[in-house]
Amino acid sequence: MRLDHSPLHQELKAHALDIQSKPMREMFRDDPNRFANFSVQGPHIFLDYSKNLINQNTLSLLNKAAENAQLHEQIKTLFNGGKFEGRLLNHTENRSVLHTALRQPVDSSLILDGKNIIEDVKQCREKMAGFLQKIHTKQILGFTNKPLRTLVSIGIGGSFLGPKVVTEALKPYAQEGYNCHYLANIDGTDLAEILQKIDPETTLFLLQSKSFSTLETLENAKEVKAWLLQSGVSEAQIRQHFIAVTANNSAAIEFGIDEDHIFPMWDWVGGRYSLWSAIGLPIAFVLGMNNFEALLSGAHEMDQHFLNTDFDQNLPVMMALLGVWYQTYFDADSHAILPYDQYLQYFPDHLQQLDMESNGKHVDRDGKDLGYHSGPVIWGGVGCNGQHAYHQLLHQGTRLIPSDFIIPLQSHHDIGAHHKHLFANCLSQSQALMQGKNLQEATDELLAAGMDQAKAAQLAPHKVIKGNRPSNTLVLEKTTPESIGALIALYEHKVFVQSVLWNINAFDQWGVELGKSLSSNLYQALEGSDSNHQFDASTEGLLNKFKQADC
Ligand code: F6P
Numbered sequence: 001m002r003l004d005h006s007p008l009h010q011e012l013k014a015h016a017l018d019i020q021s022k023p024m025r026e027m028f029r030d031d032p033n034r035f036a037n038f039s040v041q042g043p044h045i046f047l048d049y050s051k052n053l054i055n056q057n058t059l060s061l062l063n064k065a066a067e068n069a070q071l072h073e074q075i076k077t078l079f080n081g082g083k084f085e086g087r088l089l090n091h092t093e094n095r096s097v098l099h100t101a102l103r104q105p106v107d108s109s110l111i112l113d114g115k116n117i118i119e120d121v122k123q124c125r126e127k128m129a130g131f132l133q134k135i136h137t138k139q140i141l142g143f144t145n146k147p148l149r150t151l152v153s154i155g156i157g158g159s160f161l162g163p164k165v166v167t168e169a170l171k172p173y174a175q176e177g178y179n180c181h182y183l184a185n186i187d188g189t190d191l192a193e194i195l196q197k198i199d200p201e202t203t204l205f206l207l208q209s210k211s212f213s214t215l216e217t218l219e220n221a222k223e224v225k226a227w228l229l230q231s232g233v234s235e236a237q238i239r240q241h242f243i244a245v246t247a248n249n250s251a252a253i254e255f256g257i258d259e260d261h262i263f264p265m266w267d268w269v270g271g272r273y274s275l276w277s278a279i280g281l282p283i284a285f286v287l288g289m290n291n292f293e294a295l296l297s298g299a300h301e302m303d304q305h306f307l308n309t310d311f312d313q314n315l316p317v318m319m320a321l322l323g324v325w326y327q328t329y330f331d332a333d334s335h336a337i338l339p340y341d342q343y344l345q346y347f348p349d350h351l352q353q354l355d356m357e358s359n360g361k362h363v364d365r366d367g368k369d370l371g372y373h374s375g376p377v378i379w380g381g382v383g384c385n386g387q388h389a390y391h392q393l394l395h396q397g398t399r400l401i402p403s404d405f406i407i408p409l410q411s412h413h414d415i416g417a418h419h420k421h422l423f424a425n426c427l428s429q430s431q432a433l434m435q436g437k438n439l440q441e442a443t444d445e446l447l448a449a450g451m452d453q454a455k456a457a458q459l460a461p462h463k464v465i466k467g468n469r470p471s472n473t474l475v476l477e478k479t480t481p482e483s484i485g486a487l488i489a490l491y492e493h494k495v496f497v498q499s500v501l502w503n504i505n506a507f508d509q510w511g512v513e514l515g516k517s518l519s520s521n522l523y524q525a526l527e528g529s530d531s532n533h534q535f536d537a538s539t540e541g542l543l544n545k546f547k548q549a550d551c
């Protein structure tokens with residue numbers, strides 16, 4: 001039964017009203033075991049969720065909602081690629097969902113349509129390892145016989161964000177002398193800036209596109225080819241500098257890529273879940289195959305935890321239930337991701353695609369309008385920088401914005417007192433969000449500083465911080481390939497569980513299609529090849545501005 005059609009929905013609504021009346025700081029005062037009761041250790045990650053607007057009753061109601069949605073059965077379906085209630089998880093694209101198979105041990109098996117797909121995964125991994133071995137041992141060289149030490153990964157969306165977040169997160173593990181640039185945007189600036197930094201003789205270009213039909217990627221690839229030709233590479237030598245990952249072999253071959261240098265993608269892997277496949281080649285190129293495999297094993301540990309752990313100890317489930325709690329019952333329209341680790345600076349970007357492309361939906365699995373909010377706006381950035389910018393709104397704005405603080409216990413750079421300060425700052429933020437500062441405290445503080453009563457009464461309301469703002473704190477031992485694998489898999493599963501509770505398909509993305517098709521008409525209008533098309537007045541006016549400026 002859909003969440004809003006069940007009596008539980010009314011119970012959760014009433015409970016949400018009730019729990020807001022009790023300050024969280026009192027919940028901590030009344031229960032000395034609150035931290036122990038509302039925290040859990042998972043693979044590589046400790047989750048403290050005690051600073052949330054919850055009590056045991058909240059969790060039991062949310063657990064009931066999970067049971068009503070048959071979460072257990074749906075999790076099993078996520079791992080076997082089968083059907084739930086007669087339909088594939090991605091029924092609107094008629095595709096199985098099996099990105100978890102990419103991190104399964106390669107000696108295991110998983111049969112899909114009569115075929116052991118783990119065998120395909122294994123072969124792909126061997127092909128990646130063999131190719132990279134040839135690059136690293138200089139058996140494959142550039143057109144002037146120099147080693148290929150720079151990779152430019154050309155791709156967008158899931159063919160970009162996942163590898164990028166990981167290569168940055170694991171920079172300390174990079175192999176000396178190898179580096180990678182990511183070219184995603186159709187904005188020529190992206191291309192121009194990268195071309196300035198690279199040497200055609202030592203650069204390998206990787207075309208990353210599941211469909212091999214994405215405009216940005218194909219246009220960038222075309223211009224890169226032209227640049228190589230201008231740089232002295234002959235038509236025949238171009239092949240030495242291009243490889244591809246795609247599910248569309250024929251288009252890649254037509255582009256001029258050797259069949260041997262095409263790595264597979266499968267229908268059962270969505271773009272935003274693809275970093276674990278050959279789309280992860282930039283990760284393996286920069287960090288080495290051993291670190292790529294360690295990343296996969298960390299993700300697999302999280303998979304096993306998700307599949308086999310009771311819901312009350314299950315990290316992805318707990319985080320998802322809390323997410324549903326705030327989006328659906330507190331009208332929280334955004335969720336902040338606040339990594340206190342410079343290497344995790346791109347993590348919010350990856351989660352934006354993962355979460356918003358998955359759960360940014362307005363109809364349920366049957367195509368009926370939802371009677372509640374689905375996925376939130378995901379945003380964020382590295383601490384402490386945000387503290388001197390948008391945290392003001394987190395503390396004193398009118399909106400309730402749940403936040404995830406993410407911090408490792410150990411830094412890769414133990415410089416002076418930096419890491420202790422970083423850790424202290426991270427805790428200070430979640431503490432301030434939770435406890436706030438009431439009017440009496442604000443007034444007392446001003447009086448103690450010597451202010452007279454009248455002035456203190458005027459100023460104090462501006463210093464009040466309401467508190468009761470929820471947050472999770474995720475603590476990693478250190479950013480390692482295993483912990484980063486576990487962290488990304490944790491959020492993938494969190495997003496899935498939320499989709500189950502909201503009864504939506506988290507694996508399609510029809511919303512991005514309309515803009516794509518409109519943009520092709522608009523491009524033709526700019527080119528002058530389609531002058532008959534009628535646009536609205538605003539679009540027409542803006543087109544004319546561009547045409548008038550066009551030189
Ligand atoms: O436009 C959205 C999208 O389809 C994403 O889901 C996907 O990750 C991205 O475009 C890139 O697609 P492709 O790998 O086919 O180029």
